[in-house]
Amino acid sequence: MTEKKTPLRSAQWFGTADKNGFMYRSWMKNQGIPDHEFQGKPIIGICNTWSELTPCNAHFRKIAEHVKKGVLEAGGFPVEFPVFSSGESNLRPTAMLTRNLASMDVEEAIRGNPVDAVVLLTGCDKTTPALLMGAASCDVPAIVVTGGPMLNGKHKGKDIGSGTVVWQMHEAYKGGQISLDEFLSAEAGMSRSAGTCNTMGTASTMACMAEALGTSLPHNAAIPAVDSRRYVLAHLSGMRIVDMVHEDLRLSKILTREAFENAIKVNAAIGGSTNAVIHLKAIAGRIGVELDLEDWTRVGKGTPTLVDLQPSGRFLMEDFYYAGGLPAVIRRLGEAGLLPNPEALTANGKSLWSNCQASPQYNDEVIRPLDKPLVDDGGLCILRGNLSPRGAVLKPSAATPELMQHRGRAVVFENFDDYKARIADPDLDVDETCVLVLKNAGPKGYPGMAEVGNMGLPPKVLAKGISDMVRISDARMSGTAYGTVVLHVAPEAAAGGPLAAVRNGDFIELDCANGRLHLDISDEELAGRLADLKPDTSAKIFDSGYARLYVDHVMQADQGCDFDFLVGCRGSAVPRHSH
Template identity: 50%
Template sequence: MTASDAVEEPGAGALKRPEELRSHQWYGTDGLRSFSHRARTRQLGYLPEEHLGKPVVAILNTWSDINPCHVHLRERAQAVKRGVWQAGGFPLEFPVSTLSETFQKPTPMLYRNLLAMETEELLRSYPVDGAVLMGGCDKTTPALLMGAASVDLPAVFLPAGPMLPGHWRDQVLGSGTDMWKYWDDKRAGLIGDCELAELESGLARSPGHCMTMGTASTLTAAAEALGVTVPGASSIPAVDSGHERMAAASGRLVVDLVRRDVRLSRILTREAYEDAVATVLALGGSTNAVIHLIAMAGRSGVRLTLDDFDRVARTVPVLANVRPGGRHLMEDFHFAGGLPAFLAQLTDLLNLDRPTVAHSTLREQLAGARVHDTDVIRGRENPLAEEGGVAVLRGNLCPDGAVIKHIAAEPELLRHTGPAVVFDDYRTMQRTLNDPGLGITADHVLVLRNAGPKGGPGMPEYGMLPIPDALLRQGVRDMVRISDARMSGTSYGACVLHIAPESYVGGPLALVRNGDLITLDVEARTLRLEVTDEELARRKADWTPPPARYGRGYGALYTEQITQADTGCDFAFLSREGDVPEPYAG
């Protein structure tokens, strides 16, 4: 079954009667408030017969003029509305925060939880029975699903879709991945300003998110694996007509879910999250998915840990030959069969009897899925890598864990010992990286600290530290780099990320000194600072906490409430257990 086809009713008992709809308490009673609500709905231009007794569907739209990943979602919202009307529902579109990965500073990760909070409170406080969540740019997928899971209404996620492949001369370009590659070529003197100007025009040539297996594609694939999208939705190119058909199908589907009272808690189970982890690892997906899936699972009452990722990674092969770990792009992946065909290669590793929003079981959803290009979607007999694309590291430098996307690193660096060159913040690194006096060689380990959840602030994507210009000119294209930051899912290299606890709160990364030896051993899953425990204790006793980043505002709330990377970087007050009463609409 494809994303543009009709979807099977998953079945959850008797259909809801109109008076059982959540929106009924706003519109359907005999009280003054319902009279007022109906009058104001007439003010909006709707007759009572257009909405009374019908499922009210919120369309949460992250469209904005400054988000190129979502610039087409204004049109797609109209297709969702068409589908809702066709199924007998009443659609209402709500603009929500856009979180543009490209433009929002210091990082949209600072605002992921703000969108999650906005989603939760909007769905709770308005007269809606279900929702279509429109996102795709990196942080929007987890934020929308975190908020919706906390409210637990019927919901369908609508992925924004990848942009078309880029082109420059005879090269097919992948956004992000080739940006880093050619920028390094420019710094190495291999191309000039004219070539770079041409690349600017060819790198991103349509609406949609990155068409590599970056964070956006990884997380929309995870959403589909979780079972909250129309089947096949996650890889449809943003400008393909199939994307509009999928949007209309999402609108029809959510009305059916409301009538059957199929809430997100029925879909987002422990088994669903286990399958999403396996999917991300088999895709060779972004390390960012580790943080986001842990946070999403927490909102669903499921405890997911770094150890779960490492355990699954040792049993799951990488089967997606997609950049940055492979060769192809998301449009190739889509026409090779998309996620249904991909998951059909992993059925022995998946929980096939769990429900999705579109089918009674995942088994039914994958029935008949076929691979049309076995180089793009590999079979188990010909994997891109024998183990999943992300490894979890432990050691005295990261007692609460760290991650590395080892399939995107030079193999000879996966076991390496070298002296540290330490940068206390990103700006200092930018200013001093090329100082000849530092004497940086390819054997050194570049260390960036104060770039974590609190220190960044917001844990920016600084983790792919640049290689010094002099080394680039010598042909060096990878070095061991470690930080408490994240990196773009389109990035590559031997970059150790998400070190927890972060340096800003006194984690061991704060105690590293220039010249200290650091040992990375991916096979052994270890990251170690070659310093005695006694010396580390002395350094910790001398450590002074840095000053607060924010004196007031959202940044102060963020700093007070944010958790560390290993627990998902959610707000403590949002991730804890506790009841929230339904609003009284009478």
């Protein structure tokens, strides 16, 4: 019996003997492509976020070449194409502003071109969710290949973590503990190879999320960028995507609710970034999976953090890979009965558990056993109350335990410019018991919801040797950051949320154990303050262009900050041709 083959989408371009087929094939042949490459071979798009302005992704051309070798070996034909690269380190005001733009680029590039499947080359923070969002909206076979983390940073004979060392040393400099020369001396040693941040920041977190969701091959998340095994994985991923076409293994078969529950559990176990909440919600919205903030409590709460990585712990991603990588973490969870859906399907056609059940575990310091966790409960803390009626998040593994139940006087900054202007003022009325509150830094207010929520402490407090305070905002923070920081307050201040009504001197109660964030004023007083608020119309720069589109259509943090008109799967139906 002849094996039934999945019809190729690309045949609608290249598979006819009429005028249209002639034109599509002929113009492609100007690249030196022989005729037999169009004869029933799967056309594999390599969706590349390479950019020299996105340093985390600057080595992707080499990775793409290895993907191509795998595609060719498996009998497919690779075609590489560029998409917008949202690089967090350089892009102003924040790469989050352009995550949705990149996802639109990816979606339209896939739908409008003759590709049967895509390999998604991702790295810096927003490129992973953006490419998965765009591909999910088309629901084609897709596999993620990340660029891998940098090697461990080095400074004064010690390992330093990218991002994390910046926050640490800058606070020490502001507090007078080190000189400017000492602060700047770490700069050259922090980023000493190609790759993404080597801490469990958002890039590494989202690489782990892609693997936990089943959208990549095992070990994709942690192999260092310059390790030859990264190129082997790229080659194998290129081979695998060809088989996924023949199996019709589309994203909707992998990105199930069960897969997202696994990812939530894994995020707690790795001490992952709070940004994963927003990105997973956005990806789920594109594929049609209902995901709520309560799922992070229901699935993640009570999960021990096993991975001892900065910013929560001691080690870095290079160490994580050598210790066994994400499969070792999943094995520990599975053996303890903590993996919600072990039979969830993954990109290699096997279940998540079958991929990880025999994974080696080499270092109990880096990947801790269940009875010696870094944090007993690493599940992201979801907070609700009159200050965050639609939710806020806090990362317990990066917080100070003594501050997770705290009541303090609010010191309010109306926006980030206000914060920068006043935080170092010796006359600022603040001490370590206060709660720093930042407004108008959310999706609409910044716009783009920049990573400014981990406000640096006032120098007068740092000088006392204090290293943490409760901080609350509608902003995000880098996954490389740390502290008792309440983020993603929804609705945001710029959308008329209660955060906008907070005044200096108000008392705020944070109660992580009970998931409560409370502004200590009466309901009547809060309603009156909100009624008196006047919209801020000063930001004229956002009256036109993409930023205008963003402000008009971005949803709140609890909804994933996607555009309201992008939610849902639109499929890969070929648009009407013009010839």
